Amino acid sequence: MILSRSLQFCRTGFRGLSTSHPKSISLQVLVSQSNDLVANVALEEWMKRCSTHRTNNLLLLLSSNTIVHNNYKSIHAFFSGEDERGKTLSTDQLAQQANLVFSALPKDTALVELPMVRVAAEENGKGNNLLISLPLDSHVDDDVLKTTLQCIANSFVQKCRGGDGGYSLSRISLVRPDGGWFPGIQEIQRDVQLSLKEIEAIKLDKANGKLKPMG
DSSP: OOOOOOOOOOOSTTOOEEEEOSSSEEEEEEEESOOOHHHHHHHHHHHHHTGGGOOSEEEEEEEEOSOOTTSEEEEEEEEEOBOTTSOBOOHHHHHHHHHHHHHHSOTTOOBSSOOEEEEEEOTTSSSEEEEEEEEEETTOOHHHHHHHHHHHHHHHHHHHHTTOSOEEEEEEEEEOOSTTTSTTHHHHHHHHHHHHHHHHHHHHHHHTTOSOOOO
16 A cells, blocks of 8 residues: 655654644644554543643544454544634534544545444543544554554644634644653553453453353
């Protein structure tokens, strides 16, 4: 698979590409530099739990090169924010964010199933967040995963540059899902690891006929 789109990312810390526009609130795009499933699931959970500490709208982009239960790799996009009046985003507004993610995908993106789109309440009970999961073919290499993340991030920045994104500032940052960047994430990673082990044990027992169907 050959992808021609590219985006220059800043390489250190939270310094990122910034563009200014006189409208409304800010958007920060965080792109995880890890493709480890446990680390990225923990990062997503950390962001959900710490939503009260965010001062701007957030798009978190993650990828996993781990072959999961249906034999595919994955890309996740997590969006959380408010409108220019500080109000909870409506379903239609969240749908616009989802469509922006989908429209940014390269034409030859190897999706193996329909994307999963889920809207959930924030941990603090104020507002909603949007989660999009894109299942990709297991043979997609890591460079393609990274390029796809770049295309999605680029689409949000270009939207803001054009003045119709509703954001006064767009910032892209590369992040690492570890304790130096996100205090307390190690505990979440341990919880995620235990949960995944329990799920795998249940699947194994079911495959071996040790679990009887309920009902």
